[in-house]
Amino acid sequence: MESLIFFKYDWSLKLIRTHSVDSMAILPFLEGRDFIVNSVHTLKDDGVTAEKCDFEEEWITKDHFIYIQALKELDDELKNGLAFIDIELENSGYINYSVGQLAIKLENIEELKSLSIQLLKYYGFYAAEELWKILVNHQIDIPVYFVLGMRKDDFLLTKNQMIEEAYNIDSTFTAFEGKLRFISLWPNQSIKEVGFEENGQLIDEWSCFCPNGELKASSSWMYDKENISFMYELTYHDVNAKEFLNQHKGEFKSF
Numbered sequence: 001m002e003s004l005i006f007f008k009y010d011w012s013l014k015l016i017r018t019h020s021v022d023s024m025a026i027l028p029f030l031e032g033r034d035f036i037v038n039s040v041h042t043l044k045d046d047g048v049t050a051e052k053c054d055f056e057e058e059w060i061t062k063d064h065f066i067y068i069q070a071l072k073e074l075d076d077e078l079k080n081g082l083a084f085i086d087i088e089l090e091n092s093g094y095i096n097y098s099v100g101q102l103a104i105k106l107e108n109i110e111e112l113k114s115l116s117i118q119l120l121k122y123y124g125f126y127a128a129e130e131l132w133k134i135l136v137n138h139q140i141d142i143p144v145y146f147v148l149g150m151r152k153d154d155f156l157l158t159k160n161q162m163i164e165e166a167y168n169i170d171s172t173f174t175a176f177e178g179k180l181r182f183i184s185l186w187p188n189q190s191i192k193e194v195g196f197e198e199n200g201q202l203i204d205e206w207s208c209f210c211p212n213g214e215l216k217a218s219s220s221w222m223y224d225k226e227n228i229s230f231m232y233e234l235t236y237h238d239v240n241a242k243e244f245l246n247q248h249k250g251e252f253k254s255f
Helices: 023-030 064-077 108-123 127-138 152-170 243-249
Strands: 006-011 017-019 035-043 049-052 084-091 094-098 100-107 180-185 191-198 201-209 217-223 230-235
Touching: 006 108, 006 127, 017 108, 023 064, 023 084, 023 094, 023 100, 023 108, 035 064, 064 084, 108 127, 127 152, 127 201, 152 180, 152 191, 217 243
Parallel strands: none
Antiparallel strands: 006 017, 017 100, 035 049, 035 084, 084 094, 094 100, 180 191, 191 201, 201 217, 217 230
């Protein structure tokens, strides 16, 4: 069984990305959907060369179970299992599996959330509902291995370490490369903002997300000589954002 190490949710793309999972982790995402298997490949014994496998390449609109069973049997029969899977789903969704890395797009965000929580629990992340909140509020690759096997109480004690490590990793691959990343906390140890240091200046960035992950507003904060932060930039990301913030004032700085 693979070990799930990283997990990312992207609201704008209606997408999750994970690493690493088993190939048949895709099965719950096929339930009740029309789909077409564009291609499936296994790996030859050298562990490098991909070999295409025969499978029905037409849209499956009825008797879905026949083809789902066939996909599972094919994975079982192959010495090295299925290493690459490309499936197109109805409503512009897709499943892409590549040697442990899985990307899934579903148009229905609530379904994507429910199935993602199911996937997390299957791989031993018992505080999956709490973990999903983190994924919504921090839409970068999260090193979920920090909280493997933890229930809610232990999760709450560890989540900030996980988030801080996520931003440290993110800074090596993004525009923040080479900049010190940090998180600032409220007295109750919930996360206030995420920031970085540039030319000796500490800068905090705060984002307000809806429960489904839609970004409503973002702001940037600097620190003065007394180490007191002040906001210097505020951006609303849709026409209803200001009203939304006023209605839910005080809810968004506890990630």
